[in-house]
Amino acid sequence: MTPVPPAPPHWTSAGTYSDIRFETSGDGIARISINRPEKRNAFRPLTVQELCDAFNRVRDDPSIGVVLFTGEGPAADGVWAFCAGGDQSVRGDGGYLDDSGLPRLNVLDLQRIIRSLPKVVIALVAGYAIGGGQVLHLLCDLSLAAENAVFGQTGPRVGSFDGGFGAGYLARVVGQRKAREIWFLCRRYDASQALAMGLVNAVVPLEDLERQGVAWAREVLQHSPTAIRCLKAAFNAETDGLAGIQELAGQATHLFYRTSEGQEGRNAFLEKRDPDFSEAPWLP
Numbered sequence: 423m424t425p426v427p428p429a430p431p432h433w434t435s436a437g438t439y440s441d442i443r444f445e446t447s448g449d450g451i452a453r454i455s456i457n458r459p460e461k462r463n464a465f466r467p468l469t470v471q472e473l474c475d476a477f478n479r480v481r482d483d484p485s486i487g488v489v490l491f492t493g494e495g496p497a498a499d500g501v502w503a504f505c506a507g508g509d510q511s512v513r514g515d516g517g518y519l520d521d522s523g524l525p526r527l528n529v530l531d532l533q534r535i536i537r538s539l540p541k542v543v544i545a546l547v548a549g550y551a552i553g554g555g556q557v558l559h560l561l562c563d564l565s566l567a568a569e570n571a572v573f574g575q576t577g578p579r580v581g582s583f584d585g586g587f588g589a590g591y592l593a594r595v596v597g598q599r600k601a602r603e604i605w606f607l608c609r610r611y612d613a614s615q616a617l618a619m620g621l622v623n624a625v626v627p628l629e630d631l632e633r634q635g636v637a638w639a640r641e642v643l644q645h646s647p648t649a650i651r652c653l654k655a656a657f658n659a660e661t662d663g664l665a666g667i668q669e670l671a672g673q674a675t676h677l678f679y680r681t682s683e684g685q686e687g688r689n690a691f692l693e694k695r696d697p698d699f700s701e702a703p704w705l706p
């Protein structure tokens with residue numbers, strides 16, 4: 423286990439939102455949290471819209487390399503939650519209703535944003551990670567669970583299911599047998615069970631959760647940003663079909679643009695001459 427750093431980080435607010443908090447540490451870490459503890463941090467369309475905005479801002483900030491994704495808590499009754507999934511009180515007949523009454527499943531957009539973010543996302547799970555909340559935790563690159571964490575699916579009980587990452591990627595992580603058990607039986611799993619099935623990376627005392635997250639983030643931040651972003655794309659490419667290959671290929675193009683060979687093609691076009699690639703070797 424990573425030693426607990428002596429001092430907690432000083433978080434600075436990085437934006438004003440209704441349903442979430444977005445903060446930065448000043449040394450490469452962002453903290454994004456769902457702030458609806460009275461609803462066990464269930465998400466409504468506005469929550470998801472705000473999360474997408476914060477994650478997109480992280481994407482565009484070259485000073486940030488790691489995101490800690492968590493839920494605010496505890497609620498007034500002392501109960502913790504990472505996220506209890508979609509807010510059933512705004513679920514209409516065709517999706518979760520936004521303020522204008524439009525039915526949405528915009529958490530699927532958020533899933534893709536987290537998945538393709540070229541930075542490391544670490545879930546910090548205290549309390550419940552249920553339904554769509556369990557899927558959000560699954561989509562993070564790393565997951566640390568507090569000892570009070572509880573994971574599970576409820577879709578078949580509440581008339582829903584996530585047949586995308588929620589089923590297919592879950593099976594990649596915990597295996598087909600366990601994934602089918604999780605979805606078909608709708609049981610709950612504690613932190614030690616989650617660790618045993620490979621759903622989380624480590625279990626820590628609740629009071630240490632954030633500081634451990636920061637410690638893990640700082641370890642990541644010591645390493646090469648380019649190697650990390652290419653590795654994340656490579657892991658995704660193995661599971662995400664053409665969308666995953668597109669991400670990995672995008673990283674290759676990004677690197678190619680930084681070579682004199684790539685720049686010669688651009689320069690020749692702009693200078694209205696034939697390109698000269700004679701300096702570029704045909705390497706083995």
Ligand SMILES: CC(C)(COP(=O)(O)OP(=O)(O)OC[C@H]1O[C@@H](n2cnc3c(N)ncnc32)[C@H](O)[C@@H]1OP(=O)(O)O)[C@@H](O)C(=O)NCCC(=O)NCCSC(=O)c1cc(O)c2ccccc2c1O
Nearest residue numbers: 461462464506507508509510511529553554576582583584
């Ligand atoms: C999470 C719980 C197990 C916690 O139980 P506990 O007993 O501690 O607390 P309460 O049940 O009393 O809840 C306290 C308070 O919070 C409200 N609340 C909790 N969860 C939700 C929720 N999901 N939506 C709305 N409100 C919620 C609860 O009503 C209480 O408020 P009061 O005012 O009544 O006091 C337990 O709460 C629980 O089981 N919650 C429901 C979990 C669930 O079924 N989630 C939805 C699964 S479906 C889903 O998430 C989903 C979303 C998507 O966007 C998808 C998109 C695409 C495909 C699939 C999707 C999908 O499946």
